[in-house]
Structure formats: C-alpha cells, structure tokens
Amino acid sequence: MNYTLKIWRQKSAKERGEMVSYQVSGISAEISFFEMLDILNQQLIAEGGDPVAFDHDCREGICGTCSLYINGRPHGPVRGVTTCQLHMRSFSDGEVIHIEPWRSKAFPVVRDLVVDRSALDLIIQAGGYVSVNSGGIPDANTIPVPKHHADTAFDAAACIGCGACVAACPNAAAMLFVSAKVSHLSLLPQGKAEAVKRVQKMVARMDELGFGNCSNTYACEVECPKLISVTNIARMNREFLSAKLFSEKEKIVRDSI
Amino acid sequence: MRLNAGIPEGPIADKWTAYRSAAKLVNPNNKRKLDIIVVGTGLAGASAAATLGQLGYNVKVFCYQDTPRRAHSIAAQGGINAAKNYPNDGDSVYRLFYDTIKGGDYRSREANVYRLAEVSNQIIDLCVAQGVPFAREYGGLLTNRSFGGAQVSRTFYARGQTGQQLLLGAYSALSRQIDAGNVTLYNRRDVLDMVVVEGKARGIIARNLVTGAIERFAAHAVVLATGGYGNVFFLSTNAMGSNVSPAWSAYKKGALFGNPSFTQIHPTCIPVHGEFQSKLTLMSESLRNDGRIWVPAYKKDVDRLRSKEVKPSDIPDSDRDYYLERRYPAFGNLVPRDVASRAAKERCDAGYGVSSTGFAVFLDFADAIKRKGQGTIDALYGNLFQMYEQIVADSPYETPMMIYPAVHYTMGGLWVDYELMTTVPGLYAIGECNFSDHGANRLGASALMQGLADGYFILPATISNYLAAEIHTPRFDPDSSEFTLAAEKVRERLVRLKNTGGKQSVDHYHRQLGRLMWENCGMARSQPGLEEALERLPLLREEFHANVRIPGSLDEYNPELEKAWRVADFLELGELMVRDALQRRESCGGHFREEYQTPDGEALRNDEDFTFVGAWEYKGKSCAAELHREDLNFEVVKPSQRSYK
Numbered sequence: 001m002n003y004t005l006k007i008w009r010q011k012s013a014k015e016r017g018e019m020v021s022y023q024v025s026g027i028s029a030e031i032s033f034f035e036m037l038d039i040l041n042q043q044l045i046a047e048g049g050d051p052v053a054f055d056h057d058c059r060e061g062i063c064g065t066c067s068l069y070i071n072g073r074p075h076g077p078v079r080g081v082t083t084c085q086l087h088m089r090s091f092s093d094g095e096v097i098h099i100e101p102w103r104s105k106a107f108p109v110v111r112d113l114v115v116d117r118s119a120l121d122l123i124i125q126a127g128g129y130v131s132v133n134s135g136g137i138p139d140a141n142t143i144p145v146p147k148h149h150a151d152t153a154f155d156a157a158a159c160i161g162c163g164a165c166v167a168a169c170p171n172a173a174a175m176l177f178v179s180a181k182v183s184h185l186s187l188l189p190q191g192k193a194e195a196v197k198r199v200q201k202m203v204a205r206m207d208e209l210g211f212g213n214c215s216n217t218y219a220c221e222v223e224c225p226k227l228i229s230v231t232n233i234a235r236m237n238r239e240f241l242s243a244k245l246f247s248e249k250e251k252i253v254r255d256s257i
Numbered sequence: 258m259r260l261n262a263g264i265p266e267g268p269i270a271d272k273w274t275a276y277r278s279a280a281k282l283v284n285p286n287n288k289r290k291l292d293i294i295v296v297g298t299g300l301a302g303a304s305a306a307a308t309l310g311q312l313g314y315n316v317k318v319f320c321y322q323d324t325p326r327r328a329h330s331i332a333a334q335g336g337i338n339a340a341k342n343y344p345n346d347g348d349s350v351y352r353l354f355y356d357t358i359k360g361g362d363y364r365s366r367e368a369n370v371y372r373l374a375e376v377s378n379q380i381i382d383l384c385v386a387q388g389v390p391f392a393r394e395y396g397g398l399l400t401n402r403s404f405g406g407a408q409v410s411r412t413f414y415a416r417g418q419t420g421q422q423l424l425l426g427a428y429s430a431l432s433r434q435i436d437a438g439n440v441t442l443y444n445r446r447d448v449l450d451m452v453v454v455e456g457k458a459r460g461i462i463a464r465n466l467v468t469g470a471i472e473r474f475a476a477h478a479v480v481l482a483t484g485g486y487g488n489v490f491f492l493s494t495n496a497m498g499s500n501v502s503p504a505w506s507a508y509k510k511g512a513l514f515g516n517p518s519f520t521q522i523h524p525t526c527i528p529v530h531g532e533f534q535s536k537l538t539l540m541s542e543s544l545r546n547d548g549r550i551w552v553p554a555y556k557k558d559v560d561r562l563r564s565k566e567v568k569p570s571d572i573p574d575s576d577r578d579y580y581l582e583r584r585y586p587a588f589g590n591l592v593p594r595d596v597a598s599r600a601a602k603e604r605c606d607a608g609y610g611v612s613s614t615g616f617a618v619f620l621d622f623a624d625a626i627k628r629k630g631q632g633t634i635d636a637l638y639g640n641l642f643q644m645y646e647q648i649v650a651d652s653p654y655e656t657p658m659m660i661y662p663a664v665h666y667t668m669g670g671l672w673v674d675y676e677l678m679t680t681v682p683g684l685y686a687i688g689e690c691n692f693s694d695h696g697a698n699r700l701g702a703s704a705l706m707q708g709l710a711d712g713y714f715i716l717p718a719t720i721s722n723y724l725a726a727e728i729h730t731p732r733f734d735p736d737s738s739e740f741t742l743a744a745e746k747v748r749e750r751l752v753r754l755k756n757t758g759g760k761q762s763v764d765h766y767h768r769q770l771g772r773l774m775w776e777n778c779g780m781a782r783s784q785p786g787l788e789e790a791l792e793r794l795p796l797l798r799e800e801f802h803a804n805v806r807i808p809g810s811l812d813e814y815n816p817e818l819e820k821a822w823r824v825a826d827f828l829e830l831g832e833l834m835v836r837d838a839l840q841r842r843e844s845c846g847g848h849f850r851e852e853y854q855t856p857d858g859e860a861l862r863n864d865e866d867f868t869f870v871g872a873w874e875y876k877g878k879s880c881a882a883e884l885h886r887e888d889l890n891f892e893v894v895k896p897s898q899r900s901y902k
Contacts, residue, residue, distance in 0.1 A: 129429035144397030154390040
C-alpha cells in the first residue's frame with residue numbers, strides 16, 4: 001500500500017517547526033506503524049536526508065514512550081492501543097496520514113515528534129508513592145485487601161504515563177494521569193496513611209507545571225491507550241475536597257469510623 | 258588472574274546472615290559525603306538507587322529513556338517468585354534454591370542462589386507495602402500461580418503486567434528519594450565509558466542525548482544495572498534501546514565478562530512475519546499453564562494448514578502431535594524454557610511448523626476454555642489475548658495462537674563476586690547485567706526476583722563494606738586529567754563514527770549481525786557454525802566501520818548516532834559470545850551444542866570439564882580475549898542430568 005505522510009519537523013525546541021510531506025510505497029498491511037516509519041527513515045538516510053525523530057522503545061504497548069498524534073488523535077485511530085501497537089491495516093491505501101507531536105505547554109518539543117514529558121515525573125515526585133523504607137516490613141499477608149479494591153486499584157495503576165490524556169485534552173490537563181495515581185494509592189490500605197497530603201501535593205505540583213484545568217470533556221478517557229476511566233478523576237476530586245474540608249487528623253478519625 | 262568469588266564460610270543457610278553481621282558499615286554522617294552512580298533504572302537500578310538514597314548516600318542515577326519508569330523491566334509479564342509457601346504446597350527457601358540451581362543446569366553459584374531464595378520473601382513484603390497491586394483471593398490475601406518448570410505455586414503476579422507494577426513500585430520509591438534530594442536523576446543520557454583512577458571505578462562519561470554534550474560524573478562507586486544484551490540478535494523481545502554499551506565499556510576497562518554465550522530463547526513469542534520486522538513480542542509463559550502446544554502429526558496436514566485449506570480446529574486430536582506432552586509426560590507443557598524452545602525448533606526443522614514461514618507451532622486454549630469456561634480464561638489471560646489479537650489480527654479464543662521461540666534474556670553478563678562487585682574495585686553489576694544467579698538457563702519469574710533482590714537488599718548491604726574504606730577519599734574532580742582523557746576518547750570515537758561517510762544505515766549492519774548470531778550462535782550451536790561466525794564477524798565489523806552512514810551532527814538529538822555506538826559494541830560482543838560458545842564443549846541449559854546431546858536429543862552436560870564460569874578478560878583486541886575459570890563447587894546440590902520426563 002502507498003501513503004502520503006505529513007510529518008511535523010522541528011530541529012530543536014528553539015527553532016520553528018513545519019509540516020513536511022513524504023511518500024512511502026509498497027507498505028504491507030501487516031507491519032506496524034513504527035515499522036512503516038522505520039522504512040521512511042531508511043529511505044531518508046539513503047537519500048542523504050535527515051531521519052524523522054520519534055520516541056519509541058518497547059514496541060509492545062507497555063513502556064509508554066511512544067507519543068504520536070496521528071490524524072488528530074493521540075496514538076491514532078484505534079481505541080485502547082499505543083502507537084507502537086498500531087498496524088498499517090488500520091489505514092487505507094492512498095491515505096494521507098498527519099503525524100504530529102503531543103501538543104501541550106508542559107511538553108516542549110525536543111525534536112520533530114519527540115517531546116519532553118519530565119513534568120509527569122515531577123508530579124509523581126511530589127507524592128505519588130507510599131513512604132516506606134526497605135527494612136522491617138511486616139509479612140505481605142498481614143494487610144488483607146478486598147479483591148474488589150485490589151482490582152480497581154490495579155485498573156488505575158495500569159497507567160503507562162504516556163501523556164495521551166494531556167495531548168487529547170482541549171485544556172492540556174493532566175487530570176487523568178494524576179487521578180490514576182491518586183486513585184491507585186488511595187484505594188489501598190497501604191496508601192491511606194498519607195492520602196490527604198498526597199492529593200494536595202500532587203495537585204499543587206500539577207498546577208505549577210502549567211497543565212490546564214479539567215472541564216469534563218472526557219476526551220482523555222476516549223484516547224487513553226490503557227482505557228483508564230474518568231471515574232478516577234471523580235475519585236481524586238472527592239479526595240481533594242475532603243482533604244480541604246477536613247484536617248488530616250479528622251480524616252483519619254472519620255475513615256476509621 | 259585468580260578469580261575469588263569471596264563466598265563466606267559456613268553452612269549455606271547461614272552465609273548471608275554471617276556476611277551481613279561482619280560487613281563494615283558507614284555511619285550516617287559519612288554516607289552523605291559518599292557519591293554513588295547508578296546506571297539504569299529498571300528493577301535493579303531503580304530499586305538500588307532508591308535504597309541507597311534512603312540510606313543517606315548521595316546518588317546520581319542515569320537512564321537513556323525520557324523517564325526512569327520506562328526501563329524494559331516494565332515489559333515483564335508473568336510474575337515474580339518467592340518462597341512464601343502461602344498455598345501450603347510444600348515450598349521453602351531450600352526448594353526455590355534447589356529449583357533455581359537445577360533449572361540453571363548446574364552452572365550457577367550455590368551461595369548466590371541460596372541468598373536470592375532467602376531474600377525473595379522480603380521483596381514481596383516490601384512491594385506490597387509500596388502499594389503494588391498483586392492478584393488477590395476473595396479473602397483479601399495474596400494469590401499465587403505455578404510458572405514454567407515449577408511444581409509449586411510460588412509466583413506472585415499482577416495480571417499479565419507484573420513487571421510494570423513492580424517497576425512502578427521501584428520508580429515511586431525512587432521518585433520519593435529524588436524529591437527528598439538524596440537522588441539526582443539524569444534522564445536521556447547514554448553512558449559511554451567508565452572512568453578508572455588508580456585501579457578503582459571513579460566515574461562515568463555520558464552523552465546528553467538531547468544536546469549531544471559529553472558529560473563527566475565522578476563518584477566513589479559505580480553501579481551498573483544496564484540489563485541484558487539480547488539485542489545483539491537484532492530481533493529480540495528487548496526494547497529497541499536495550500544495549501550492552503555501559504557493560505562493554507566496563508569490560509574494556511578491566512571487568513571480566515562471564516558466560517557471554519548463555520542466552521535464553523523464550524519459547525512463547527509471536528513468530529517473525531517479515532523482513533521489516535523490528536522486534537519480537539513475548540507472550541507470557543503463564544499461557545503454558547492452560548495452553549497445549551502442538552503441531553500436526555502428519556505432513557499432509559501441514560501443507561493443508563499452510564495453504565489455509567483447513568483450519569487448526571479441523572485437525573482431530575488423533576492427528577495432532579502434542580510433542581511436549583509426548584516427550585516429557587511428567588512436566589508436559591510446563592518444561593523449562595530451554596527445553597520447550599528446542600523442542601519447537603526440532604519440530605519446525607523437521608518440517609512440521611504451521612505458519613506460512615514454517616516457523617511456528619500452535620498454543621491451543623480450546624481444551625482450557627471448555628474445562629474452565631471463557632470467563633476464567635479471560636480473567637487469567639485477557640490482556641495477553643488482546644495483545645496477540647492486536648498484533649496478528651486473530652483471536653486466540655477462536656483459533657490457536659501461533660508461537661515460536663525468540664531471544665529474551667541473557668544469563669551471561671559482567672562477572673561479579675559474592676558482593677556483586679566486578680573485577681574492577683568499586684564497580685558493581687546488578688540485575689540482568691551481571692552473570693550471577695541463573696546459570697545456563699533462567700526459570701520463569703526469576704528475573705524480577707533477582708533484579709529486586711540485588712537492588713533493594715543485596716547491593717545496599719555489600720556496597721558499604723567497600724565504601725567504609727572510602728570515607729577519607731574526598732569528592733573527585735570531574736575535570737581531573739583521567740576524566741578529561743576519557744571524555745576526549747569518547748568524543749574521538751563519536752567523531753570517527755560520524756565521519757565514516759559510508760552508504761549503509763546502522764540498521765543494515767545490525768540486521769546482518771542479528772541474522773548471523775541467530776543462525777550460528779542461537780538455539781543450536783555447532784563447531785563449524787561457530788567457526789564460520791568467527792570468520793565472518795571481523796569482516797562485518799570492518800565493513801561497518803568503513804561504510805556506515807550516520808546523518809546529522811554530534812551536537813544534537815541524533816538517534817542514528819546512538820544506534821551506531823550501540824551496534825559497534827554489539828559487533829564486538831558477538832565475537833566474544835561465539836568464542837565462549839566454542840570453548841564450552843558441552844550442552845547446558847540454553848547453550849546447546851549439537852555435538853553434545855543424548856541419544857534422544859537432550860542436552861548433554863560435561864561436568865568433569867565444564868563445571869566452571871567462563872570469565873573473559875579484555876586484552877586489547879577482540880580476538881585476544883583471555884578465558885579465566887571460576888570453578889563451581891556444589892556442596893549442597895549434587896549435579897544430575899536434568900530430567901523433566
């Protein structure tokens with residue numbers, strides 16, 4: 001099959017970028033989207049041109065490195081998959097495919113389709129953990145967790161931190177990402193002890209870093225390759241509100257009743 | 258050189274306790290003055306950096322990815338072993354130790370493996386405390402499953418994403434230490450060289466992948482946690498960026514490389530489909546708990562299947578060859594990875610492979626779905642089935658999966674002693690990056706265990722024994738002559754690569770290297786094949802250095818330059834792997850020499866001559882590497898022919 005690719009080219013964060021057209025031909029429907037870009041890059045290198053830079057690593061849908069905005073959608077047209085799991089059979093012969101980087105103030109472009117998502121790390125550093133040291137831990141089975149809670153926590157913990165939610169959001173909000181981590185930890189007894197501080201610190205950091213506000217468009221859920229649910233945002237809002245309303249001490253007392 | 262593993266005296270069950278009681282400690286005030294560099298942020302690196310930070314050392318951690326959370330440990334699917342014996346099915350620290358020694362085909366060090374089994378339980382406790390959402394029973398307690406090659410259920414798991422959840426746990430611990438100021442993160446950095454001053458590891462040279470700047474970092478000790486080198490085969494289940502370069506630079510600076518030929522070929526991967534394929538995808542071994550592996554028993558059905566004249570379900574049970582169940586009735590589909598992989602290769606080489614390429618076998622869930630119901634199978638393997646369907650556009654609920662072995666893990670790596678220190682003082686290697694615990698074959702769900710054991714518990718205890726003598730050593734100046742010289746050499750090599758000005762891309766050579774290694778040093782090796790590889794590898798290397806083309810410049814984000822450096826190292830490593838495979842005139846675990854097999858095609862070990870670790874010393878040129886032996890003494894487990902029949 002043949003495709004026309006319109007790809008965002010930008011030398012560095014400081015320079016201006018533009019869309020550039022390329023042709024690729026003889027592409028098999030079975031190969032992955034990245035293998036198609038590999039072919040383009042081999043073509044460009046052979047011609048003495050500059051290959052297109054794009055982020056990718058595991059190529060099996062779990063590391064969260066890949067980050068292409070394809071035909072106006074993060075990770076392309078197929079629901080619930082990352083770009084690396086996208087195959088050319090999802091595109092029709094002769095199609096024009098637009099490929100852009102994630103667009104968000106908090107994700108500056110590094111080069112071409114590669115962006116800097118360090119802001120997501122900074123949010124986790126603000127409190128996305130349970131503060132335990134590696135010594136003197138009681139036996140794992142001393143903390144029973146109802147299966148339903150463990151499963152729901154897992155659903156939230158499945159977030160791969162790719163940033164598609166930010167790219168999809170008209171406000172470039174990181175609410176789905178942050179709420180997934182807040183939910184994961186607040187649903188488990190291990191995470192309860194510092195739940196109040198955690199949600200406050202993570203939300204404050206998110207605001208500092210230039211992410212927008214949530215206006216409930218739910219585009220994030222639709223585009224999330226791991227199908228993380230917006231109910232996590234509702235849960236985070238509740239956590240945040242109750243953290244505001246009650247002091248930590250009151251909350252612990254309330255939770256234990 | 259005499260290799261001394263420094264194994265503590267005493268009965269095996271007491272060694273680790275005895276070691277810890279005697280190891281020197283560093284007091285908290287002094288820890289702050291000691292710098293440690295950790296390279297890599299997978300399970301081993303992230304857990305080590307977090308724990309060293311928690312202890313109060315001043316830690317710098319490096320990764321080539323944009324964030325530490327993306328290291329390839331994240332792709333581990335199946336689970337993590339521990340000797341908790343929660344199911345009460347007879348497990349114990351001793352049994353986990355015994356199974357790991359036997360599974361490794363008696364080519365690993367008893368004392369290390371026992372220690373691994375001993376700390377396995379602490380790992381689970383810590384991960385649960387961190388909030389890792391392991392699978393649970395309705396009663397709220399943790400559940401286990403059995404995993405390839407084990408007769409007990411000792412594997413803890415988080416759906417098919419155990420590696421992800423454990424790595425996110427380690428990443429969260431690391432993030433906490435970064436926030437506390439104990440750890441500094443350097444992301445998007447390739448570590449290109451080690452700096453050795455007066456015989457001790459004192460720092461690294463890194464390339465900032467965004468700006469291209471060559472940076473120098475000094476420390477009192479350097480820890481490599483850089484994973485395996487499976488990408489020498491081009492096609493593997495590793496991430497695209499996984500590489501040997503930091504370990505290889507350590508080798509060139511005097512660290513010995515142990516058992517480089519020991520690679521693991523995982524039996525259940527999605528088969529190769531075409532020439533543009535860039536990587537292979539693993540399907541968790543846990544699938545073998547319920548899937549049955551078969552090929553047609555008759556050639557006529559093979560042709561009809563390949564031409565799609567019949568569907569797999571049209572072949573009656575009597576015309577199928579469930580070859581693992583036939584050959585290994587006791588373990589059936591659950592034989593260890595090396596055995597399952599070779600059996601698949603044997604059937605496909607004999608002409609019974611089922612895909613259009615002839616290199617695939619069926620992994621069939623029809624019986625399991627009938628027995629347990631689709632809902633149960635979905636709960637166990639749903640995400641794996643989806644992943645498979647996404648890649649090959651076929652549903653495993655309706656038609657059997659097609660699988661074939663692929664390179665997955667490397668048991669070989671930098672030689673380390675009991676303290677996980679390489680032969681360069683102050684340079685440590687942990688996780689897949691070292692050679693230590695898996696012998697000639699790794700059991701399923703043991704890689705996660707080893708990475709976290711090394712990082713959370715073992716290295717933090719052993720490194721203080723070295724650093725205690727370093728408290729009077731002032732911080733190093735990265736502008737000193739040793740660092741300047743090392744940085745200049747790195748820059749020179751980059752300039753040389755960049756200015757080759759040839760015609761072919763890096764991938765062109767990487768593919769050729771991969772094919773050569775897979776054909777001649779892959780699942781089955783022979784003397785003529787290995788000798789042929791030894792002739793062809795230097796030529797390929799020469800051609801690469803004469804004719805590779807690298808676009809762009811040094812001082813910018815340049816992925817082709819990154820790849821070129823990595824492939825240049827792989828081209829050298831390949832030769833060492835072949836030399837190691839050639840010297841080991843026996844078959845053991847994942848190392849199968851065609852000349853050494855039993856009459857029924859099983860691996861034939863030669864304990865008398867080869868019960869040793871082959872550790873190679875760099876001598877200036879690829880062809881001059883010198884072999885040293887660390888003899889393995891089995892005091893507790895007596896080596897026997899592995900039998901899974």
